[in-house]
Amino acid sequence: MTISADHAAQQPATAEPGAAPAARHASQQAGSQHTEQQDPASEAVRKFGITVEDYMLPARHQIQMVGPDGTLHPHTEQGTQPGHEYTLPGEAELLAAYEQLVVGRRVNDQNSALVRQGRMAVYPSSHGQEACQVAAALCLADGDWLFPTYRDSVAVMARGVDPVQTMTLFRGDWHGGYDPSKHKVGIQCTPLTTQLLHGVGVAHAAKLRGEDTVVLAMCGDGATSEGDFHEALNFAAVFHLPVVFFVQNNQYAISVPLAHQSVAPSLAHKAVGYGMAGERVDGNDVVALLAVLGRAVKLAREGSGPLLVEAHTYRMQAHTNADDATRYRQDSEVAEWVAKDPLSRMTTYLTDRGLLDDGLAARIADKAEAVATQLREGLSEEVPVEPQDLFKYVFSTPTPQLKEQSAMLADELARDAASTAAASTAKGSGK
Amino acid sequence: MSPTITTSSEANGNVSAATARAAARAAVEAEKTGPQTITLAKALNTAMADAMHADESVLVFGEDVGMLGGVFRITDGLTKTFGTSRCFDTPLAESGIVGMAVGMAMNGMRPVIEMQFDAFAYPAFEQIVSHVAKMHNRTKGTVKLPMVIRVPYAGGIGGVEHHCDSSEAYYAHTAGLKVFTPATVADGYRMLREAIDSDDPVMFMEPKKLYWSKDLVDLDALRDEHTANTERGTSSEGRAAVARPGTDATLIAYGPSVPTALAAAAAAAEEGRSLEVIDVRSIVPFDDETVCASVRKTGRAVVIAEAHGFASVASEIVARVQERCFHHLAAPIRRVTGFDVPYPAPKLEHFYLPGVDRILDAVDDLQWED
Ligand SMILES: Cc1ncc(C[n+]2csc(CCOP(=O)(O)OP(=O)(O)O)c2C)c(N)n1
Ligand SMILES: [Mg+2]
Numbered sequence: 001m002t003i004s005a006d007h008a009a010q011q012p013a014t015a016e017p018g019a020a021p022a023a024r025h026a027s028q029q030a031g032s033q034h035t036e037q038q039d040p041a042s043e044a045v046r047k048f049g050i051t052v053e054d055y056m057l058p059a060r061h062q063i064q065m066v067g068p069d070g071t072l073h074p075h076t077e078q079g080t081q082p083g084h085e086y087t088l089p090g091e092a093e094l095l096a097a098y099e100q101l102v103v104g105r106r107v108n109d110q111n112s113a114l115v116r117q118g119r120m121a122v123y124p125s126s127h128g129q130e131a132c133q134v135a136a137a138l139c140l141a142d143g144d145w146l147f148p149t150y151r152d153s154v155a156v157m158a159r160g161v162d163p164v165q166t167m168t169l170f171r172g173d174w175h176g177g178y179d180p181s182k183h184k185v186g187i188q189c190t191p192l193t194t195q196l197l198h199g200v201g202v203a204h205a206a207k208l209r210g211e212d213t214v215v216l217a218m219c220g221d222g223a224t225s226e227g228d229f230h231e232a233l234n235f236a237a238v239f240h241l242p243v244v245f246f247v248q249n250n251q252y253a254i255s256v257p258l259a260h261q262s263v264a265p266s267l268a269h270k271a272v273g274y275g276m277a278g279e280r281v282d283g284n285d286v287v288a289l290l291a292v293l294g295r296a297v298k299l300a301r302e303g304s305g306p307l308l309v310e311a312h313t314y315r316m317q318a319h320t321n322a323d324d325a326t327r328y329r330q331d332s333e334v335a336e337w338v339a340k341d342p343l344s345r346m347t348t349y350l351t352d353r354g355l356l357d358d359g360l361a362a363r364i365a366d367k368a369e370a371v372a373t374q375l376r377e378g379l380s381e382e383v384p385v386e387p388q389d390l391f392k393y394v395f396s397t398p399t400p401q402l403k404e405q406s407a408m409l410a411d412e413l414a415r416d417a418a419s420t421a422a423a424s425t426a427k428g429s430g431k
Numbered sequence: 432m433s434p435t436i437t438t439s440s441e442a443n444g445n446v447s448a449a450t451a452r453a454a455a456r457a458a459v460e461a462e463k464t465g466p467q468t469i470t471l472a473k474a475l476n477t478a479m480a481d482a483m484h485a486d487e488s489v490l491v492f493g494e495d496v497g498m499l500g501g502v503f504r505i506t507d508g509l510t511k512t513f514g515t516s517r518c519f520d521t522p523l524a525e526s527g528i529v530g531m532a533v534g535m536a537m538n539g540m541r542p543v544i545e546m547q548f549d550a551f552a553y554p555a556f557e558q559i560v561s562h563v564a565k566m567h568n569r570t571k572g573t574v575k576l577p578m579v580i581r582v583p584y585a586g587g588i589g590g591v592e593h594h595c596d597s598s599e600a601y602y603a604h605t606a607g608l609k610v611f612t613p614a615t616v617a618d619g620y621r622m623l624r625e626a627i628d629s630d631d632p633v634m635f636m637e638p639k640k641l642y643w644s645k646d647l648v649d650l651d652a653l654r655d656e657h658t659a660n661t662e663r664g665t666s667s668e669g670r671a672a673v674a675r676p677g678t679d680a681t682l683i684a685y686g687p688s689v690p691t692a693l694a695a696a697a698a699a700a701e702e703g704r705s706l707e708v709i710d711v712r713s714i715v716p717f718d719d720e721t722v723c724a725s726v727r728k729t730g731r732a733v734v735i736a737e738a739h740g741f742a743s744v745a746s747e748i749v750a751r752v753q754e755r756c757f758h759h760l761a762a763p764i765r766r767v768t769g770f771d772v773p774y775p776a777p778k779l780e781h782f783y784l785p786g787v788d789r790i791l792d793a794v795d796d797l798q799w800e801d
Contacts (some may be wrong), residue, residue, distance in 0.1 A: 145538075174569075174571065175565070175568070175569040176569045176570055176571075179570065179573040179574075180537070180570055180573065180574050181537070181573055181574055182573070186537075187566075187569055187570060191557055191561045191562075194526075194530060194557060194558060194561060194562060196530075197526070197527055197529075197530025197531050197533065197534060197558065198530060198531075198533050198534035198537060198562070199534060200527075200530070200531050200534055201530065201531040201532060201533055201534020201535040201536070201537065201538065202534040202535070202537055202538040203534070204531060204534065204535055205534065205535040205537075205538035205539055205540045206538060208490075208516055208540070209539070227526060227554070228526055228527070228530060228557075228558075230524075231522075231524040231526050231527030231530065232527065232530070234522050234524065234527070235521065235522060235524070235527045235531055238521075238522050389571070392571075392572070393567055393568045393570075393571050393572045394567070394568055394606055394607050395567070395607070395609070395631045395716075396567070396572070396575060396629075396630045396631050399669065399715070399716035399717075400669075400716060400717075400718075400719060400720075401716065401717065401719075
């Protein structure tokens with residue numbers, strides 16, 4: 001536990017670590033518990049020379065840098081305005097993102113195929129949303145945390161988690177397959193928006209220790225109706241925490257369109273109600289996403305408090321393999337979004353800029369294929385499950401009750417094995 | 432290796448070794464050492480203060496726990512002593528409090544959070560059941576959640592609706608949560624320290640009608656006991672206590688019902704019947720050993736709890752004891768619990784709460800003629 005050391009570094013020197021926070025706050029009176037933090041209003045005015053409303057309200061238009069046809073908009077037509085200014089990411093960053101886009105698309109398609117073949121129980125595909133997935137992972141530094149949902153497998157892999165471990169949840173071996181502490185990636189969360197609060201807590205702990213960790217916490221458009229969405233944004237704002245809330249607005253929550261969730265001007269507009277800055281971005285434009293999320297992470301790290309970014313995208317496939325999207329949306333609508341595909345637009349843009357040629361495209365395709373192979377092989381392998389794992393991880397030490405139940409199952413299995421063995425012996429001798 | 436668990440009045444023996452660290456603790460306890468009469472509230476408060484002194488990662492937060500010290504004053508003075516980084520008020524949102532605590536626990540802290548009242552923990556139910564209880568399991572133990580959710584619970588205080596629920600069964604039913612409930616002043620200190628030390632999440636159910644109950648306890652002796660336990664790797668966790676020894680029948684109770692059971696045992700003694708009282712202390716893990724040893728000895732048992740009886744902790748105790756002690760039983764095990772009605776309004780609560788007479792009636796029914 002390092003809070004004392006890191007805390008002490010921030011505090012006026014005092015002999016006793018426990019007394020340091022007290023000393024810092026001793027002069028504060030009732031009702032002003034968190035006055036040491038920056039007032040977001042004056043900060044916005046100081047930093048950008050704009051009013052607090054102009055800082056917190058999203059820019060009038062969504063930020064889009066590269067259009068669906070793959071051409072870069074002139075700076076004046078990117079949707080930016082004073083205080084909402086974005087710089088084009090560098091070449092290396094764009095190429096890294098492109099590679100992850102190609103891998104992500106391949107992962108989505110491979111996983112959907114594995115579900116159809118019965119090798120995986122379920123897969124919520126992010127086909128069409130890969131730009132959001134990739135940018136969410138790439139905008140973070142090593143020490144930062146990501147809190148993903150069930151739909152964000154590609155983001156988890158792009159953060160460096162092993163693809164097969166990522167899929168453990170959907171394959172049905174266990175509820176999670178990777179170590180969140182090691183990767184600084186929460187287990188992909190299903191109860192909608194509950195993970196946002198975990199992100200808030202991780203950021204709060206880091207802030208108390210004086211670390212500069214940023215948390216990026218993800219959710220969908222429908223999920224913004226949940227109570228924990230509200231509580232998480234409000235807590236992050238009140239405690240002035242470095243959390244970037246990233247909403248992938250893919251237009252639907254299973255079958256329910258966004259119009260049934262919210263009549264706010266946009267989801268990004270919700271930010272102002274919490275006293276944080278919001279922004280809208282084209283969720284199929286990885287260039288704009290890298291710029292907007294990158295700046296949000298930077299601002300959060302510099303102490304501007306939390307931010308809310310809404311990405312406008314589309315779920316090209318059904319909610320999961322178990323869903324039938326034709327029951328609630330028109331093919332024509334899907335076709336419109338095919339034309340806005342995040343991957344093909346980047347291919348065009350990078351090719352036109354001379355950054356991508358056939359050789360590089362082939363090398364990237366090979367990498368994507370290698371990941372797909374890894375998934376195919378990893379998920380085809382019969383990994384035996386360990387029944388005693390049921391009892392092992394409920395508490396740090398099993399209770400007497402769990403020990404009893406574990407012994408009961410062991411006994412049951414031993415008797416099963418014995419009778420199977422006896423049966424095969426009988427069969428053998430009968431021949 | 433397990434330490435002996437004693438009730439608070441028995442725990443007052445050893446004061447000698449305490450003085451060495453007393454000076455270092457002057458900031459926590461300005462008061463005199465040695466046995467003193469303190470309330471359960473003070474014992475809980477001292478446990479938090481000591482834990483915060485011992486470990487910088489221990490944080491306290493919730494609604495009104497800062498400047499006010501909590502509506503029951505259990506966190507009194509913690510903000511003053513430790514500052515607003517270590518004990519602070521949150522916005523009014525229970526799911527937010529619990530969810531944020533989950534994240535903090537994931538990231539190296541040991542949050543001790545307060546739900547203002549039992550029924551106001553319900554907005555946090557999803558976080559508690561789906562995350563607090565399951566994170567360790569889901570991550571195969573790589574993420575532990577060392578957090579304590581303190582819940583002032585149960586009735587008997589003339590409280591209005593939503594302020595008197597006995598909600599322990601919801602938590603006890605949820606795999607992955609420990610559920611503790613102290614009934615004595617000394618256990619208030621002892622068990623809260625153990626809950627804060629636990630690497631697993633603990634629902635710490637505080638009987639609010641006992642907050643102002645007093646007992647003569649020696650806090651320094653309790654501190655020494657805690658230190659000694661920590662050094663030995665032992666604790667009283669998961670252990671029931673014999674609150675009053677007896678031979679004829681066993682009263683099994685926890686939290687707010689323990690003093691009622693003791694009063695019933697005292698009344699029965701006057702009628703010549705010797706009742707043993709077991710204080711369950713830890714609902715999860717449950718101490719089958721101590722409870723069953725008593726029932727095997729006496730052959731008769733009554734389980735007492737304030738919560739509704741249907742599908743309750745009391746039901747679970749009856750089932751467990753019956754499965755393990757059937758051949759020692761002289762009579763069916765009885766339950767004396769709250770009725771299966773919403774917790775009543777203040778003027779009606781005395782009809783609802785298990786009282787001495789109702790307990791003695793149940794004892795009378797234990798087929799003594801056989
Ligand atoms: C608390 C909760 N309620 C309901 C569900 C069931 N559910 C799973 S995904 C989903 C739709 C969520 O839509 P959205 O937030 O837009 O995310 P998307 O699936 O489109 O990525 C629902 C209702 C859930 N997982 N959690
Ligand atoms: Mg959606």
